[in-house]
Amino acid sequence: MSLSSDAPVSLPRFTRAERWVHRTLGVLMGVLLVTGAIMFFPDLSSIVGNRQIVSTVHEIAGWLAPVPLILALFSRAFRKDAGLLNRFMPGDWEWLRSRDRRSGRVRVGKFNAGQKLNASLTLGAVVVLFGTGMVMFWSSLFSDSIRTGATFVHDWVALALGILVLGHIWMALNDATARAGMRTGSVPEAWAVREHPAWAEEMTEQISSSRGASG
Amino acid sequence: MTDQMTEEPKASPRGTPVGRRVVLGVVGLGAAGVLAGRWLSSGVSDVVASTAPGLASIVPAAGGFRIYTVTGGYPEMPPADYRLGVSGLVNEPMSLSLDDLAQLPQTQMTKDFQCVTGWRVEDVPWSGVLLRDVLDAAGVESDAEALKLTSFDGAYTESLTVEQAMRDDMLVATSMYGGPIEVKHGAPVRLVAAPMYGYKSIKWMDGIELTRTVIPGYWEVRGYDIDAWVGKSNGRTDEPVV
Numbered sequence: 001m002s003l004s005s006d007a008p009v010s011l012p013r014f015t016r017a018e019r020w021v022h023r024t025l026g027v028l029m030g031v032l033l034v035t036g037a038i039m040f041f042p043d044l045s046s047i048v049g050n051r052q053i054v055s056t057v058h059e060i061a062g063w064l065a066p067v068p069l070i071l072a073l074f075s076r077a078f079r080k081d082a083g084l085l086n087r088f089m090p091g092d093w094e095w096l097r098s099r100d101r102r103s104g105r106v107r108v109g110k111f112n113a114g115q116k117l118n119a120s121l122t123l124g125a126v127v128v129l130f131g132t133g134m135v136m137f138w139s140s141l142f143s144d145s146i147r148t149g150a151t152f153v154h155d156w157v158a159l160a161l162g163i164l165v166l167g168h169i170w171m172a173l174n175d176a177t178a179r180a181g182m183r184t185g186s187v188p189e190a191w192a193v194r195e196h197p198a199w200a201e202e203m204t205e206q207i208s209s210s211r212g213a214s215g
Numbered sequence: 216m217t218d219q220m221t222e223e224p225k226a227s228p229r230g231t232p233v234g235r236r237v238v239l240g241v242v243g244l245g246a247a248g249v250l251a252g253r254w255l256s257s258g259v260s261d262v263v264a265s266t267a268p269g270l271a272s273i274v275p276a277a278g279g280f281r282i283y284t285v286t287g288g289y290p291e292m293p294p295a296d297y298r299l300g301v302s303g304l305v306n307e308p309m310s311l312s313l314d315d316l317a318q319l320p321q322t323q324m325t326k327d328f329q330c331v332t333g334w335r336v337e338d339v340p341w342s343g344v345l346l347r348d349v350l351d352a353a354g355v356e357s358d359a360e361a362l363k364l365t366s367f368d369g370a371y372t373e374s375l376t377v378e379q380a381m382r383d384d385m386l387v388a389t390s391m392y393g394g395p396i397e398v399k400h401g402a403p404v405r406l407v408a409a410p411m412y413g414y415k416s417i418k419w420m421d422g423i424e425l426t427r428t429v430i431p432g433y434w435e436v437r438g439y440d441i442d443a444w445v446g447k448s449n450g451r452t453d454e455p456v457v
Contacts (some may be wrong), residue, residue: 046284087233120233120241121241131245132249145252146252149252152252153249
């Protein structure tokens with residue numbers, strides 16, 4: 001599989017633009033979940049207090065949250081990866097159902113089915129939280145029933161998203177190579193072959209054909 | 216070549232747009248939840264209250280109190296040091312300890328607690344001294360029109376007219392759910408202005424000053440209505456608390 005016998009090969013996984021989108025959205029999401037939790041859980045409210053400041057920070061971060069996602073659409077690499085995350089291949093259902101997901105039996109592409117589901121659930125939740133957040137922000141424009149409904153949905157969707165984000169962080173904590181991939185933009189070929197074999201094959205073919213062409 | 220290709224792939228080689236369906240599904244559920252939320256949220260509260268009553272105190276969306284404080288953390292006060300000052304336009308300024316309050320006529324009432332942000336906790340049992348009985352003990356002078364209420368958190372204030380304060384559902388509460396008031400709910404003494412939105416029910420109350428005019432309270436200078444009747448103020452139409 002390896003291109004060269006003497007040096008470990010690294011494969012480009014995320015562009016600089018994609019890493020900045022991930023970073024800024026991650027920071028905003030962290031601020032939103034923490035300030036939201038402070039306002040939501042009585043035991044946290046009691047320790048922190050300062051409701052006015054906490055809610056202002058939450059509102060500012062909420063308004064900013066869509067910005068990195070919108071700017072990301074200018075990145076060709078981001079649009080391509082979003083397309084990959086959107087599309088489920090036949091193998092993805094099998095991968096989700098199988099008990100030996102990590103064995104490599106089902107050949108995974110750039111993203112596995114769990115990453116695809118995480119991405120779409122997160123995006124759906126962000127849209128819902130932004131919409132219901134706006135209802136709460138301009139509450140005087142809406143009826144009590146809509147306000148109560150928006151608060152209800154905002155609370156429970158945020159709780160679910162919080163669990164999803166904790167799961168995402170947990171998976172990252174357990175894979176230093178994946179973390180380095182998001183930090184530096186590239187991953188060792190051996191990791192790619194183990195976790196994303198179909199993608200690794202595609203990438204190595206691309207690289208060897210471009211090398212062949214240039215030299 | 217083309218003939219053989221046509222019968223081959225059942226699934227499109229580009230896969231199916233499951234991601235888009237999930238996003239649209241979540242957004243659709245969210246919109247439905249907003250429209251139905253009023254009934255859903257009271258339904259969830261009822262289910263939680265009957266199956267896991269402890270949950271509401273951890274997850275307030277399940278029907279419990281949300282705790283709002285405007286300063287850092289909770290102010291704490293040893294019960295023995297507590298005094299409720301009654302001052303301003305009164306015949307006899309007073310400084311009431313918890314024992315003094317216990318000597319006054321005791322009143323119990325069970326009322327819903329309605330917040331201006333929309334949540335409501337049903338049937339909260341309170342007991343303590345009617346605000347009217349405290350005012351009568353001090354003797355309100357005839358030119359007093361309003362009360363300025365203060366909290367020992369050092370920041371929060373509230374206001375009532377004397378007429379409002381004399382109602383029989385305005386309680387200087389010393390007990391909640393049959394026990395002492397918890398710190399987060401305003402220990403040891405808070406006001407319960409039952410017919411009004413929760414921000415009128417000042418926590419950690421340590422002062423009642425009788426004044427000539429209404430001095431707007433903490434949230435009132437920040438845009439909330441001074442006369443905060445549930446269902447008839449702040450642009451809301453909640454069912455009144457009776």
